[in-house]
Structure formats: C-alpha cells, structure tokens
Amino acid sequence: MKHPDDEQLIALYYGEGRDTDSLREHLRGCLTCRENFSSLEQTLDAVKNMPVPERDSDYGSQVWYAIANRLDLPERRPAEQRRVTFGLRGLAGVGALAAMIVAAFLAGRYWPRRPAPTVATNTAQIRKGVLLVAVSDHLDHAQMVLMELANGDSDGTAQKPAEKINIANEQEWAEQLLVSNRLYEQTAQQTRDPEIENILSALEPVLLEIAHSPDQVSSQQLQEIQDRIRNTGILFKVRVVSSDVRDKERSLAQQKDRGQT
Amino acid sequence: MVDRAEDSDAAHVAQTLAGNQEAFRSLVERHSQRLFRLAYRFTGNENDAEDLVQETFLKAYRSLGKFEARSNFGTWLYRICANCSLDHRRRRRPQGESQELDNPDGTLSADNLVNPSPSPERLLLSAEVQQEMEIAIQQLTPAERTAFALRHHEGRSIEEISEILGLRIPATKNTVFRGVQKLRRALAPLVGQTR
Numbered sequence: 001m002k003h004p005d006d007e008q009l010i011a012l013y014y015g016e017g018r019d020t021d022s023l024r025e026h027l028r029g030c031l032t033c034r035e036n037f038s039s040l041e042q043t044l045d046a047v048k049n050m051p052v053p054e055r056d057s058d059y060g061s062q063v064w065y066a067i068a069n070r071l072d073l074p075e076r077r078p079a080e081q082r083r084v085t086f087g088l089r090g091l092a093g094v095g096a097l098a099a100m101i102v103a104a105f106l107a108g109r110y111w112p113r114r115p116a117p118t119v120a121t122n123t124a125q126i127r128k129g130v131l132l133v134a135v136s137d138h139l140d141h142a143q144m145v146l147m148e149l150a151n152g153d154s155d156g157t158a159q160k161p162a163e164k165i166n167i168a169n170e171q172e173w174a175e176q177l178l179v180s181n182r183l184y185e186q187t188a189q190q191t192r193d194p195e196i197e198n199i200l201s202a203l204e205p206v207l208l209e210i211a212h213s214p215d216q217v218s219s220q221q222l223q224e225i226q227d228r229i230r231n232t233g234i235l236f237k238v239r240v241v242s243s244d245v246r247d248k249e250r251s252l253a254q255q256k257d258r259g260q261t
Numbered sequence: 262m263v264d265r266a267e268d269s270d271a272a273h274v275a276q277t278l279a280g281n282q283e284a285f286r287s288l289v290e291r292h293s294q295r296l297f298r299l300a301y302r303f304t305g306n307e308n309d310a311e312d313l314v315q316e317t318f319l320k321a322y323r324s325l326g327k328f329e330a331r332s333n334f335g336t337w338l339y340r341i342c343a344n345c346s347l348d349h350r351r352r353r354r355p356q357g358e359s360q361e362l363d364n365p366d367g368t369l370s371a372d373n374l375v376n377p378s379p380s381p382e383r384l385l386l387s388a389e390v391q392q393e394m395e396i397a398i399q400q401l402t403p404a405e406r407t408a409f410a411l412r413h414h415e416g417r418s419i420e421e422i423s424e425i426l427g428l429r430i431p432a433t434k435n436t437v438f439r440g441v442q443k444l445r446r447a448l449a450p451l452v453g454q455t456r
Contacts, residue, residue, distance in 0.1 A: 050391060059294055067318055108399065144347070168429065168435075
C-alpha cells in the first residue's frame with residue numbers, strides 16, 4: 001500500500017474513509033506515517049479538550065426571559081419574503097429574487113400611472129428601499145465568497161505544487177452571484193445610483209473569473225485569483241459600499257418613520 | 262429516549278404554532294445549554310455565544326412554520342445557529358484585521374508562541390497553550406471554523422454538515438480538511454514540544 005495522504009489520515013481519525021483496516025496495517029509498519037498520524041491525533045485531541053465555559057443550570061430560563069418580549073408571531077407558512085442566508089440553498093434563490101426586483105422596478109418605471117405625487121414619492125422610496133436591502137445582501141454574499149478565496153490555502157494547505165485545491169463551492173456561489181449582479185447593476189443604472197452601479201460593475205469580472213475557474217485549481221492558479229482580488233482592492237471596495245448601502249437603508253427607514261408620525 | 266425527545270420537540274413546535282408561547286419556552290429551556298456549547302465553539306467568546314443563542318431562538322421562532330415535523334429540531338437549530346454565526350463573523354470582522362496567519366508558513370508569530378522551554382505538563386495544561394489554540398481556531402475562515410466545530414466537537418457526519426451548511430459533500434469535506442490542515446500547521450510548534 002502506498003503512503004496515505006493527509007486527507008485519508010483525517011478521515012481515519014474521524015472513523016471514516018475506505019479501507020481503514022489496511023490503512024491501520026500500513027501505519028503499524030511505517031514509522032513516517034505513524035508519526036504523521038500521531039501528530040494529527042495530538043493536535044486534534046488537544047483542540048477537542050479545549051474547555052467550554054459552563055452555564056448555570058437555569059440558563060435555559062435566562063435565555064427565555066431575554067428573548068420572550070422580542071418574539072414576533074411565527075410564520076404559519078413558508079415566507080414569501082425569505083431572507084437569503086449564507087449557503088448554496090439560500091443563494092439558489094438569489095437570481096430569482098433579483099429578477100423579481102428588477103421586474104418590479106421596470107414595472108414601476110414604465111407602466112402608465114395616474115398623477116399622484118405623494119403616493120409616487122412613497123412608492124419610489126419603497127422601491128429604493130427594496131433595492132438597498134437586496135444589494136446589501138448581495139454584497140454581503142460577495143464579500144463572503146471573496147474572503148473564502150482570499151484566505152483559501154493561506155498556509156499552503158496544498159503541500160505540493162502539483163496538488164489541487166477544491167474551490168467548487170466558491171465557484172458555485174460566484175455563478176449564482178453573477179446572475180444577480182448583472183440584474184442589480186441594470187437596476188442601479190435605471191435608478192441612477194452610480195455608487196452601486198460602479199461597485200457591481202467592478203465586481204462582475206472578478207465573479208466571472210471565479211465562476212469560470214475549474215473546480216480544482218493549482219496553488220499557482222489560486223494565487224492568481226487571490227492576487228487579482230488584492231490588486232483590484234475589490235474586497236475593500238465591496239466593504240465600503242456595503243457599509244454605505246446600510247447607512248442609506250437606515251436613513252431611508254428613518255425618513256419613513258418620520259413620514260408616518 | 263431520543264425518539265421520545267424528538268416527538269416531544271415536534272409536539273411543542275405544533276403547540277407553539279397553534280399560539281401557545283409556553284410550548285416554545287420548553288424548547289428554549291431544553292436546548293439552550295447544548296446550543297450554547299456549539300455557539301461557543303463557533304465564536305470562541307462567551308458574550309458572543311450568548312448573543313448567538315438568543316438570535317438563534319428568535320430566528321427559529323419566526324421561522325417555525327418552515328420546520329418539518331419529520332426533521333430533528335436540534336439539527337434544525339444547529340443549522341440556524343451555524344448560519345447566524347457565519348453572518349455574525351462576516352459583519353463583525355474589522356476591515357483591517359488580518360485574515361491570515363501571521364507568518365507565511367502558517368505558523369503563529371514569535372510573539373504569540375509560548376515560552377520555548379517549559380515542562381510538557383505545563384505546556385499541556387497552561388492557559389497559554391489554550392490561548393494559542395484559540396488564536397489558531399480564530400484564524401480559520403468562517404466556513405472552515407463552523408464546519409470544523411460541527412465535525413470535531415459535535416461529531417456530525419460530513420453529510421449532516423453538508424445539509425446544515427447547504428454545501429455539496431465534496432465541498433464540505435474540503436472545508437473540514439482545509440480547517441484541520443491550518444490548525445495542524447499553526448499548532449505544530451506546540452504539538453512538537455508536547456511529545
């Protein structure tokens with residue numbers, strides 16, 4: 001049997017993987033692999049033994065009292081306005097959500113309307129608010145993908161130059177985000193929001209590059225992607241605009257509150 | 262026993278949806294301790310973990326209609342907690358904070374290393390070692406840390422983690438693998454000395 005790689009040893013530690021009997025047999029006869037596995041065990045055992053602070057026995061009641069007055073009515077049916085959360089399942093709906101928002105904007109812009117200035121202003125504000133919330137979520141997700149890639153293999157996890165690094169999940173996120181990115185950019189053009197338009201325009205080539213990368217990349221290829229992220233400063237730009245968008249969201253909500261009182 | 266607890270969870274969910282808030286209280290009291298341990302593994306900080314527990318229950322309550330009676334309520338809470346934690350870490354990471362380990366080779370910086378010649382007993386037990394481990398874990402990306410905590414501390418299978426994080430199985434395996442490798446490199450000097 002050839003020497004097992006680290007992935008096989010990690011699987012063995014967790015009691016997973018195939019052919020564990022022959023793997024153990026190999027470890028018995030191979031000092032190098034045995035030492036490698038022993039070092040892995042020591043590290044993981046040490047981490048496992050890290051203590052977690054104890055809570056009082058009535059911690060559950062404490063949690064209840066802390067949240068009881070903040071409980072809203074639970075939704076009886078799956079929500080139509082489901083907030084997109086991190087993860088592929090959440091992202092799968094992003095394109096559709098973006099399409100709905102764009103459609104709503106186009107409808108608001110091109111459908112004939114009766115003159116009703118106050119209502120029109122409110123409607124425009126609501127539509128602006130919807131876009132800000134959607135773009136804010138979109139930028140958060142983009143930031144997550146960029147961060148995962150920027151930090152991927154930061155310590156040289158792929159030990160040999162020929163070893164491939166799996167970026168399939170980041171690639172899939174990028175594909176999903178690319179669709180919504182284009183739709184939001186189109187909407188930002190129509191609503192004349194240059195800050196959002198510019199950041200989405202800068203984000204597109206980076207997402208495109210990630211989405212079109214192979215599932216498995218070499219250290220060099222990953223380094224190129226990371227260099228591009230760093231050199232364009234895209235992560236920083238996304239953070240800045242994301243923060244601005246949140247400020248705008250808050251400001252819009254305050255305006256709305258003042259309008260209601 | 263487990264089945265009975267799960268049945269009971271499902272019954273409490275149904276009662277909550279029928280308008281009985283006290284039923285939700287039972288769920289909170291039953292699951293808080295375990296959820297805190299998980300939240301602490303995700304955040305590495307007591308206050309953040311407590312906030313995360315509360316946020317998880319609030320989100321769970323608002324989304325209770327989406328919970329399927331056949332599912333395990335505990336696993337469902339884990340999923341919400343994992344996603345809240347990922348959101349938290351993303352939003353709270355300061356802009357200038359280093360995303361990587363201090364040294365390019367993946368080890369911790371000299372300032373962070375423990376005294377080079379203490380006894381193995383001291384090394385194993387010292388607060389410094391624990392601090393080093395916490396620093397090493399904090400250096401993982403949010404996804405790596407969450408996946409690692411679920412695998413390593415909670416004993417969740419790759420399939421379960423994949424379900425909780427909404428990732429494909431190869432991507433989940435890879436995320437756990439990357440996390441373990443980073444920890445090994447960061448903690449290598451300590452492990453070497455404790456042999």
